Amino acid sequence: MFQFNVTSDACVKCGKCIPVCTIHEVNRDEVTSPRGFLDLLNAYQRGDLELDKNAKNIFESCFLCTNCTDVCPNDLPVDMVIEQVRNDIRKKFGLAWYKKLAFFLLRNRNIMDVLARFGYMFQTCGFKMVEKQKSMYLRNFPIIKMDRLFPSLAKKTFLNSHPDVIHNGGKGKVGIFIGCLANYMYTDIGKALLEILKELQIDAYLIKQQKCCGAPQYFTGDFDSVDFLAKFNIEYIEGFKDELDAIIIPEATCSAMIKADYVHFFHDQPEWQSRAKAIAPHIFMATEYLEKKTNLAEILASKARKSEVVTYHDPCHARKMQGVWREPRNLISQNYTIKEMSDPNRCCGFGGVTMQTEKYRFAKAAGLPKAAMIKETGAEYVSAECSACRMQLGDAMHGQKVDVIFKNPIELIAKALREG
Template identity: 60%
Template sequence: MKYDFKKISDSCVKCGKCIQVCTIYSINQDEVTSPRGFLDLVGAYQRGELKLNEDAKNIFESCFLCTNCVDICPSSLNVDTAIENIRSDIADKYGISWYKKTAFWLLGHRTMLDILSKMGYVFQTCGLVTEKSSKFDKSLHTKFDLPLLKKERLFPAIAKKSFMNSHGEYIHNGGIRTVGLFIGCMANYAYTDIGEGVLNICKALNINVDLMKKQACCGAPMYFTGDFKAVKKAAKFNIEYFEKKLEKLDAIIIPEATCSAMIRVDYLHLFEDDEEWLKRAKNINKKIFLATEYFYKYTRLKKILAKKGISEEHITYHDPCHARKMQGIYKEPRELLSQNYNIVEMSDPNKCCGFGGVTMQTNRYNLSKKAGQQKIEMLNNTGVKIVSAECSACKMQLNNALNLAKSDMRCMNPIELINFILENGNE
């Protein structure tokens, strides 16, 4: 059954609450690209009053899918799901750019991606230059514009060796519990300190770790672009793989909000009309957690960190859209970080950073850049040097925005900050 655009369009009462929090509307103040504007258009599309031409394509690709509108809507209308489905129809009509198709194919073929990442590490400085580096990671930008890489765009350097290829399948820490680790593509190939941090935390907690090396990409890049065929292939593989692994695992933890939300929430939307796979997706959800969520709720990590004392470092925390709004997770990372860091809250910590997915980063980069600039104003007002976010997409976007603003502030995953305390704090 095709998605019922008319039903969600007719359910909107046009109260306007969504407009006040809409990321794209805050940039261009255009009612057409506001949540209720989007819903009017999807309704017109189903009634045959709107053709999916280039203008419509540009409109629906301008949404950041931040879910602010869903969060504040009195009826909790899933505007994001409607837009994701109409993007699928647009992809069916216009196709998907060759460079996006190539990237999605690579995300579905890890062996080839491993080979290319090794080549990329060796040759990345030929076309790229180091912009900023720290003891935690290195960032680069290109010397010229490419379809997926903008000349001014800061992005993470490729690691010399991927995280999963740096370890064996199973890491025994002498514990009675074992968790699976879904690492996410960006943390596997670029932000490898996130994975290393998870391993060190689990070691401190005597929790064994299964790296689940056959895991596939969660499918988020394809889902937000409208390539539903590729998403379903990845989702079905992961569900079957997780089912088998969870027979022996206590939980699967994910230190990436986007990956976690994709698997826990968007898989349910994806299989809404497929009873068998919807049921299977719901069943695995019971044992899947965002990393800080699991460590806070089910381990003694908070007590261990409390013994390390408060550092002099002041930090702020950015709530990834896929953590706070889609999964209701915002207290957990703060509870853990506050044991060792002084947290200075932003005026609006859950305002979207502006990453918005592959299409926003390529075809609509000007919008992403503007959204990032809005966030930087809030960050600068805190007066801190570190902003934390449990999402590599947010980390990349915020570091890019900070670089454009010539700020020396850096974004780090809370797992990295917690691990730094474990390695350097005093009892």
């Protein structure tokens, strides 16, 4: 059952969505534009459109960047209806084997931990390591069939590298929901967050039973997996949310999924929707919490100012979905010079699992303008509180030979504290 009954009549054809649409920028076809999606969605809801392979191809071409909903005068939730249509697509066509495998592993962390360990040991056999970006380069990847950069696996996961509770003085207590990419690959993000909490004397609870937030599955249409993961995480968070000041997440997509998308997902399960709404006020992006709820900005201001320049990219799931964009800039600017890109709010083009595999050509095309913008700033670092953006922009910069290092804002903040 669809949450929204979107009609093409509700669209006033103002055209505001077209210039900001990520897929339309790289595939200038009215069909793959917000208005085109809307007309097809309306036809599907009326029963006038069959979900054949052509329709599947079209509905899987949206990046779900929410740019169209952000500027729409009628707030038409085109992205959310596409997510629901993708569930119908999955039911009819199934999932590719590699998606099934990935989603199975994300549901079963113990197995994933073992395979990640083996992956770390043998990744140098098939990949060329790019140490500066903490990534690995592979030519002619069999699924994507293109050269590209992937994040390298860590020797040990973040959650398995630290005790359950780290006592730092008791001036506060926060839980850390780390996210899969930061747990298995970009582990320096979690380490940096622990450094910051130690400086603030805030106790850290790693809440180690956490499972994948379910965002990759949600955007792909695997609603069965989302239902399982969301219910587990909600029930898990309910068990300790009142004992902690907050659950902080250094990942925009994970935070948006738990804080906002769980509520949308459970539109037809009132009890679980109510429970999702109840935990939402306890969820914060890491920079959001640190800037609003602690004196970190003052501490950073007392440290030495650096000559290094940082440019900041706004993840779609941070600025548009959660209104978080000032907070990381305010913290970073205490010690670094921020030079803005010509369009920091433009989607980097990650777009989810399908976009990164079967439609990689679109992801690559969407990443090129961002890589050019980053280069134009002359910055030493590009930052975003999202590891999906990091993966996408790292690949785009590598392909364009843009020699800029990507750091999560949490890493830059910890660096300033460490070297100040």
